Amino acid sequence: MTIEIPKLAVPGMVLAPEYSGKIPSIEDLNEPETGKDCRCHFFAGPGTRLDNLELGKENSTSQIPTITATVLGQVCVFLRSDEENVEAKKSENREYVVIVVPFKNNKIEYEDSQVPHISKKDEAYLKGSSLPQEGDIVLVRVTRISQRQANVEVLAVEGRGNVGEESGVGSNGSGAIASGGGSGASSFINAIATSASLIAQRSDIGETFKGIIRSQDVQSTNRDKVQINKCFRPGDVLRAIVISLGDGSNYYMSTARNDLGVILAKSNGGAGNAMYAVDWQTMIDPTTGVIEERKCAKPFS
Amino acid sequence: MTDRRRILGPLDASPLTFESESVISALEGEASSKFQLKKLHVSQPSSGDDKIFVDMGLVTNCEGSCYMEIDNTLIQVSVYGPRPIRGSFIDTATLSVECRFLPFLTESKEFANGNGRNSLTEIEQRLSSFVYSCFVNTIILSKYPKSSIDIFIKVISVDSYDTNFIKLTNYLVNCASLSIVDAQIEVKDIITAGYIPTSIVTSFTNLHLPNDKIVGLYISDDTDAEIDDEKVLSSMIMECNKKARDLRSSLNKYLIQLVK
Numbered sequence: 001m002t003i004e005i006p007k008l009a010v011p012g013m014v015l016a017p018e019y020s021g022k023i024p025s026i027e028d029l030n031e032p033e034t035g036k037d038c039r040c041h042f043f044a045g046p047g048t049r050l051d052n053l054e055l056g057k058e059n060s061t062s063q064i065p066t067i068t069a070t071v072l073g074q075v076c077v078f079l080r081s082d083e084e085n086v087e088a089k090k091s092e093n094r095e096y097v098v099i100v101v102p103f104k105n106n107k108i109e110y111e112d113s114q115v116p117h118i119s120k121k122d123e124a125y126l127k128g129s130s131l132p133q134e135g136d137i138v139l140v141r142v143t144r145i146s147q148r149q150a151n152v153e154v155l156a157v158e159g160r161g162n163v164g165e166e167s168g169v170g171s172n173g174s175g176a177i178a179s180g181g182g183s184g185a186s187s188f189i190n191a192i193a194t195s196a197s198l199i200a201q202r203s204d205i206g207e208t209f210k211g212i213i214r215s216q217d218v219q220s221t222n223r224d225k226v227q228i229n230k231c232f233r234p235g236d237v238l239r240a241i242v243i244s245l246g247d248g249s250n251y252y253m254s255t256a257r258n259d260l261g262v263i264l265a266k267s268n269g270g271a272g273n274a275m276y277a278v279d280w281q282t283m284i285d286p287t288t289g290v291i292e293e294r295k296c297a298k299p300f301s
Numbered sequence: 302m303t304d305r306r307r308i309l310g311p312l313d314a315s316p317l318t319f320e321s322e323s324v325i326s327a328l329e330g331e332a333s334s335k336f337q338l339k340k341l342h343v344s345q346p347s348s349g350d351d352k353i354f355v356d357m358g359l360v361t362n363c364e365g366s367c368y369m370e371i372d373n374t375l376i377q378v379s380v381y382g383p384r385p386i387r388g389s390f391i392d393t394a395t396l397s398v399e400c401r402f403l404p405f406l407t408e409s410k411e412f413a414n415g416n417g418r419n420s421l422t423e424i425e426q427r428l429s430s431f432v433y434s435c436f437v438n439t440i441i442l443s444k445y446p447k448s449s450i451d452i453f454i455k456v457i458s459v460d461s462y463d464t465n466f467i468k469l470t471n472y473l474v475n476c477a478s479l480s481i482v483d484a485q486i487e488v489k490d491i492i493t494a495g496y497i498p499t500s501i502v503t504s505f506t507n508l509h510l511p512n513d514k515i516v517g518l519y520i521s522d523d524t525d526a527e528i529d530d531e532k533v534l535s536s537m538i539m540e541c542n543k544k545a546r547d548l549r550s551s552l553n554k555y556l557i558q559l560v561k
Binding site: 008010011012047049051068070071072073074102103104131208209210245246247248249 | 446557
């Protein structure tokens with residue numbers, strides 16, 4: 001029997017088994033070889049998880065690993081291979097990644113009615129939740145600099161959308177503010193239902209996820225001689241990589257790569273105009289001609 | 302918890318203007334037509350007793366919200382998070398649930414103090430704990446390290462005959478479930494609850510799969526049923542299961558319609 005993968009999913013819906021002996025039928029896709037014998041391995045992408053489905057009566061249960069949806073949205077299936085080309089599709093072992101795109105995001109449209117192809121190295125964006133994880137590229141805004149480090153706040157994770165798109169007039173919110181602070185402050189911190197061992201200290205209202213870029217993580221050469229104020233200024237928007245989840249308050253990030261660094265900056269401490277990168281350590285204000293020092297990201301790779 | 306933001310007013314604020322009569326009536330017409338579009342009734346066809354009005358995403362200030370009307374029981378749930386925390390590292394999210402009755406609700410002596418109380422009443426605490434225990438194992442908290450997910454439940458109105466809050470408890474769970482779906486927080490399954498008036502509420506997950514599980518059981522203090530008897534209890538649970546199953550299929554239909 002051929003497996004049919006549904007097009008839309010609600011949380012808890014079974015999407016596919018982990019292994020299948022036949023090529024699945026994917027709704028709306030023009031897969032010519034549906035139903036053909038083939039070893040298919042399904043991986044759980046974002047919006048899904050691997051669960052064990054228990055079948056059978058009480059004494060003789062068997063567990064079948066299945067991929068289950070965890071969010072409401074549209075189901076997408078990608079073919080996965082080592083190579084960039086689509087030859088892998090013809091091989092006897094096929095690997096698929098099943099993901100569920102949350103319903104508030106834009107819908108993914110398949111091109112040419114073919115199973116979209118994805119190579120193993122592109123999979124960074126297929127990780128789960130929208131919070132930053134190690135190895136993610138993030139967009140951050142510099143909030144404070146000191147000689148040793150730059151403090152930043154996370155705006156978005158590349159490929160996965162905004163982080164902590166906060167409610168209220170936070171640093172990146174746009175909603176209306178309520179008199180009590182707006183963003184759902186617990187009125188009675190000691191009275192809410194939560195397990196005592198896990199009580200986390202709450203951050204202030206309207207705060208975002210924060211990060212630190214230490215001076216030795218700014219660039220890959222001459223690490224010891226970096227002066228933070230010649231690399232970043234408060235208000236700059238950077239592209240950075242998460243190197244550690246850090247402590248409770250801060251992620252640790254790095255810009256020590258060509259494609260990482262300042263991407264948006266204004267001259268004269270934010271009073272002037274938006275600047276362009278001239279080379280990797282200079283930016284220019286095209287109107288006034290002011291030149292400022294920054295550690296710039298290479299715009300095109 | 303302090304609010305250290307500058308109070309600047311909303312970024313999308315527009316100045317107060319006084320429109321002429323015709324503009325106002327046109328605006329009102331627009332608003333009402335929008336509202337009607339959003340009205341979607343989820344009814345439980347087989348049980349037939351509860352007709353439910355559901356709307357998701359009414360509260361724009363939070364990540365996800367749901368409003369439910371069941372006769373005179375009105376519930377609004379908003380979900381905030383994952384939000385950042387301070388202090389030491391934790392590798393999963395923490396969940397907190399706060400359930401509050403609006404101060405003008407005086408159906409019970411619990412609310413005699415009315416405004417100005419500085420903690421949850423006993424019944425609010427009980428309901429919060431029940432909702433918390435249903436969800437703490439269903440939300441995949443490990444996906445959200447060093448953050449907190451907060452569920453705020455506002456009970457706007459309670460049916461006067463629902464003195465032991467069985468019906469209310471039932472729909473608190475269902476409403477919270479939908480608001481978590483609206484917040485796009487990853488969950489193992491949608492929880493739906495079923496209830497027997499005057500005695501018991503049971504919440505389930507994986508209803509349509511062989512491995513369905515009970516994640517919460519709430520038994521009223523003043524129940525007449527002999528819940529000590531295992532057979533009586535299991536038949537009651539079966540009845541709740543049936544109701545939860547019916548509701549779950551309606552909700553599934555509603556959600557799929559929403560995505561389309």
